Amino acid sequence: MEVRQRNQKAEKGSQHHHHLSAGEVIHETAEVTREVVEKVTEKLTCMWDELPSYLKSLKSLSYWHNESVNIYTHLLGAVFFGLLSWVLYITLEPRYPSATASDIYAFLCFFAGCLFCLGMSAFYHTICNHSYEAARWFNVLDYVGIVGLITGSFIPSVYYGFKCETALRDRYWTMVHIKLFWSENIITLNGFGFKQDGRKMTDEDLWWI
Secondary structure (H helix, E strand, O other): OHHHHHHHHHHHHHHHHHHOOHHHHHHHHHHHHHHHHHHHHHHOOOOHHHOOOHHHHHHHHHOOOOOHHHHHHHHHHHHHHHHHHHHHHHHHOOOOOOOOHHHHHHHHHHHHHHHHHHHHHHHHHHHOOOOHHHHHHHHHHHHHHHHHHHHHHHHHHHHHHOOOOHHHHHHHHHHHHHHHHHHHHHHHHOOOOEOOOOOEOOHHHHHHO
């Protein structure tokens, strides 16, 4: 009985398709295709043209948004310290002929730390809207930049503070750099700058590290 009913339905469907014109077949095919595309689109996380783009993130520098203050305070700061280092060099170098290469490198470490810290922070705040994974990766660079600034600040201060005590200076440098290296690894391994629950590390967390 069931087999007979199925055959009858198949015959009716076949008769129905025989009566369809070419235009109607094309219309039905288009409708079915549209429905399939809609279902596939709903299942996909995003379409190819909706994928986040680093270029789109960089283009956000051209308009005002909720990260603009963070971006430009760090970006302009990096430019300022870069120019300041050059101005100080061409201004002070002729005045102090007794200055050695070590003096230049000591100041260079400080300004390089400033540039690295401010530059990484500006880059992170520009890219953080790209995706969650990109935010995690570049957030660690933000905090590594802070460690870089601390390192760059310690080098000249210890160099001039213990200028006459080279052995004590070297021991102090070694102690500081070991601690900073340890802190940098903890930051990197701790969810790439994020806590286990997905929250971003705070400055207080970094202070405790």
